Amino acid sequence: MDLISETIGSVRVGRVNGRRITEAGPYGLRLPATPLVGFHVMVSGEGWLISGDAAPVALRPGDVVFVAGGVEHGVARMPCTLAELPPVAMSEAPPAPAPTDFEFLCGMYPLLNGRKPAALRHLPDVMAFTPHYDRHPELRAVVDMLSDDYTNAGPGSGAARAALIDLMIVHILRHLHDRWPLTGEPGIGEALRAIHEQPARPWTVQQLGDLAGMSRSAFTRRFTAVTGTAPMGYLTDWRLDSGARLLRETTEPLTAIARRIGYATPFAFTAAFRRRYGLPPGRYRAAAVTPAKPN
Missing domain, CATH: 1.10.10.60 (Homeodomain-like)
Structure with missing residues (x-):
């Protein structure tokens, strides 16, 4: 049983979205509660992941935030509460070159019924981690290709972007499977496989x-x-x-x-x-x- 492939198949529906988000200013930004599975990758600057009642988590370049439940969360310059962050202002156009405090890439799939896929329900709704890029250089290559696609979109960009977002989520789930193994639980794994x-x-x-x-x-x-x-x-x-x-x-x-x-x-x-x-x-x-x- 390839649980990761099956999980990707269960969320690969609807219109894939991806964009580069930049932020400059004294606060940060708040992302709304939207039914989706997706990720953010910090590419420059430093910030803090803010999510509900959880303690703020420091984010540095290369860190990944995985969103498995579409909950409201934010990225801030300093530790704070969600209520202190202004809502993000999305734009169809890529951000113009300008000084920023932090910058991150996003990729996501909508959840048409608003519920997590069954195979992701053991994961927190939102979490941050630092990948082992030296051990997994292919993940760095995917991030670099996504960054280039978001900045220099051209013919075929839509298809390439969907494939890259799929690949990014595959690598994220591989990493998370090492920390929160689902089928590795003795006995429970056999029942899940069945x-x-x-x-x-x-x-x-x-x-x-x-x-x-x-x-x-x-x-x-x-x-x-x-x-x-x-x-x-x-x-x-x-x-x-x-x-x-x-x-x-x-x-x-x-x-x-x-x-x-x-x-x-x-x-x-x-x-x-x-x-x-x-x-x-x-x-x-x-x-x-x-x-x-x-x-």
């Missing part, structure tokens, strides 16, 4: 607990602690995430997709999908394949 590889099977909590080598109650407690979701809720989420991916990436009829992910009829799949995504599968598929020019 759900991901066989979503159509009519799993019960008892069956998954047996795979994990735990009692039903112990398995439920541990699974929920590790993933942030109860076992049956995670199974439903993964089935619908998989269904959404199949709608986007294949031309299979609803009946075939429903059976592949564990729904006996297309009507049951449609009802569950509408509850989750707010629109029926057919409309979702049509919206997902409509060409859109990336920012």
Whole structure:
């Protein structure tokens, strides 16, 4: 099971966005709570990540902020509260050359239903870390290519940008997997692997607990602690995430997709999908394949 590839597939929908943000002044900026998965990479200057009630985190060139839940957060010159930061003013045009206090690159995918993908729910909504660029020079190469694309957009830039943002998120998830391993948890990893590889099977909590080598109650407690979701809720989420991916990436009829992910009829799949995504599968598929020019 390649959880990272499956996670990327579950968020690769809608219009990818990326831009360079610069800031000069005594404060910083606040980014709104928007349902998305994305990142910021500090490329120059120093600042502080401000997020809710968490302590401010120092940011230096090369540091990465990963946003897994679309929560309100900010980047400030000095430690402060979110309320003290002015909202960011976005522009379609790249920033003009000018003195700045800090500068960072952003890349993001919208979450159409406003919820984290199942495989990311064990992660904090927003976090910062310092990558090991000497150990992973390919990450530095991706950052450099993104920076050049944001500054000197040309023919094919939209396709290149989407690919680079995908690649950046892959490297971020690889790094985070070392710190917050999901499938590495003894027993829980076996249950997750079974759900991901066989979503159509009519799993019960008892069956998954047996795979994990735990009692039903112990398995439920541990699974929920590790993933942030109860076992049956995670199974439903993964089935619908998989269904959404199949709608986007294949031309299979609803009946075939429903059976592949564990729904006996297309009507049951449609009802569950509408509850989750707010629109029926057919409309979702049509919206997902409509060409859109990336920012």
